[in-house]
Amino acid sequence: MTIPHPAPVAHDESETAALVHGAVIISTVETAWQEIRRRHPDVPELAVTTASGNGADPTRCATLRTGREFTRDGVLTMELRFCAGTLRHGGQANLQALLHHAAHGLARRRGVKEVSSGYRWHNKHFARIARELGLTPPRRATPVVGMTDCRLGDAEATRWSEVIAVLDAAAGVRLEAAVQSTATPRSPRSGNRFAVVCAECSPPRRLQITPFSFEQGPLLCGVCLTKFRPAPPAA
Structure with missing residues (x-):
């Protein structure tokens, strides 16, 4: 295994x-x-x-x-x-x-x-x-x-x-x-949130996150440990 x-x-x-x-x-x-x-x-x-x-x-x-x-x-x-x-x-x-x-x-x-x-x-x-x-x-x-x-x-x-x-x-x-x-300061961009998704989960898990948080490093899904990625634009 x-x-x-x-x-x-x-x-x-x-x-x-x-x-x-x-x-x-x-x-x-x-x-x-x-x-x-x-x-x-x-x-x-x-x-x-x-x-x-x-x-x-x-x-x-x-x-x-x-x-x-x-x-x-x-x-x-x-x-x-x-x-x-x-x-x-x-x-x-x-x-x-x-x-x-x-x-x-x-x-x-x-x-x-x-x-x-x-x-x-x-x-x-x-x-x-x-x-x-x-x-x-x-x-x-x-x-x-x-x-x-x-x-x-x-x-x-x-x-x-x-x-x-x-x-x-x-x-x-x-x-x-x-x-x-504890190492990174806040950014003026911290309040502008956008959607990220874990496409490996079914249905896909979706979160709102600030650009500043997203840029600091990958965010792992707690279910499958896959990285969250920006959600595709709505059709």
């Missing part, structure tokens, strides 16, 4: 950059999760939400941060809250976190009680499912959190190299957008 990599992007306004960060996060995490589900079809669907903050350590259990699940159209869906700053921990650490979350999802789908009522103590059932997904459980339980520290080793990470590269690339998009968002 060939997974598309996000292209570098630059933006002039911090609020625009924040929106792009969120779109990149969601698209990237969903892409990685789709590949996890392709290899392990019993893993539930995922709903990604973003949150402000510097980014929690992704190797901490994501279920401790979110822990919500729901049924959407009769399908079990897990929620995962992700911060832009979490990307800076690297693709391998973030994939480890996603596989950890996927292990919780498999346990839910199978009706296995893998954690204590407070979502802290991870038991031997969790460790067994995590091993199915390629993680290596600790040799012994740790106080308070049990078998939570299941690691993605370098050998197993090689099998996920494309996914890890995508997660790493998304961190680069975020950093470049953050730098550009």
